[in-house]
Amino acid sequence: MTLSPRTRKLVLSLHIALSVGWIGAIAAYLALDVTVWRSQDAGVLRAAYLGMGIIAGWVIVPLALAALMTGILVSVGTKWGLFRHWWVVISMVLTLAATLVLFAEVRTIDAYARIAADPSASADHLRALGGTLPHSIGGMVVLLVVLVLNVFKPPALTPYGWRKLNPAGSRSTAARP
Amino acid sequence: MTENRPTEERGELRQDRRGPPRTPLWVKILGVIALVGIILATATLVLGIKHGPGLHGASLGVGVRRSIDDGRMVTAAAHVVAQRADRVVNGAAAQA
Numbered sequence: 001m002t003l004s005p006r007t008r009k010l011v012l013s014l015h016i017a018l019s020v021g022w023i024g025a026i027a028a029y030l031a032l033d034v035t036v037w038r039s040q041d042a043g044v045l046r047a048a049y050l051g052m053g054i055i056a057g058w059v060i061v062p063l064a065l066a067a068l069m070t071g072i073l074v075s076v077g078t079k080w081g082l083f084r085h086w087w088v089v090i091s092m093v094l095t096l097a098a099t100l101v102l103f104a105e106v107r108t109i110d111a112y113a114r115i116a117a118d119p120s121a122s123a124d125h126l127r128a129l130g131g132t133l134p135h136s137i138g139g140m141v142v143l144l145v146v147l148v149l150n151v152f153k154p155p156a157l158t159p160y161g162w163r164k165l166n167p168a169g170s171r172s173t174a175a176r177p
Numbered sequence: 178m179t180e181n182r183p184t185e186e187r188g189e190l191r192q193d194r195r196g197p198p199r200t201p202l203w204v205k206i207l208g209v210i211a212l213v214g215i216i217l218a219t220a221t222l223v224l225g226i227k228h229g230p231g232l233h234g235a236s237l238g239v240g241v242r243r244s245i246d247d248g249r250m251v252t253a254a255a256h257v258v259a260q261r262a263d264r265v266v267n268g269a270a271a272q273a
Contacts, residue, residue, distance in 0.1 A: 094211045
């Protein structure tokens with residue numbers, strides 16, 4: 001399946017916007033995570049946890065899913081393919097990993113937000129919640145690695161991609177004892 | 178926009194045409210990292226493995242710790258109950 005040039009540009013534009021938006025949303029989330037890590041003030045902590053819950057549930061999760069789907073669509077619908085080049089495969093697997101970790105983490109974030117929304121939650125309890133800083137930093141690093149891979153496109157073919165590019169060579173290799 | 182064309186079209190690819198290319202080291206490293214992340218996240222989601230800030234060194238209050246360690250979303254009502262239970266326990270300990 002190959003997309004027409006106009007459709008390809010449209011889907012690629014959408015994919016870039018969603019992916020960059022995902023990185024931006026994590027940057028905003030990171031700011032709140034660092035605030036939680038540094039602050040001792042109950043009001044600031046409450047506001048930060050509520051903000052983290054909203055950003056994670058309503059911005060990061062939808063952007064992650066949409067970026068993953070448009071990324072697969074762009075690769076399948078162009079000459080790059082999904083399994084022909086290592087940079088495409090690794091980008092997809094890293095994005096999938098980041099999305100799954102996000103799904104696992106969003107339950108904790110939601111629990112924090114619910115506790116912060118409870119007016120009877122004491123300042124001590126809010127301070128004791130901790131943050132999700134290791135995950136948000138890890139997520140940002142993974143997305144930046146994917147970004148760099150997508151810009152540089154290291155020229156390395158997978159065995160499948162090599163067979164597609166060299167059908168004659170793959171036949172002669174298979175015929176060897 | 179030459180960036181949108183496959184690398185082999187740009188003449189940047191120098192693969193051994195006699196056999197499949199070897200897997201680059203960066204692919205192996207990033208692949209292992211990604212697979213570990215996928216396995217851990219899937220295990221956390223499917224098996225309900227305990228996961229939370231307690232594993233990152235933070236100390237939690239009794240009610241909050243119980244809620245988070247269970248890996249489920251806590252309700253505000255449950256939290257209030259846990260908080261009141263803490264107060265009762267602390268009060269009893271102070272009286273003793």
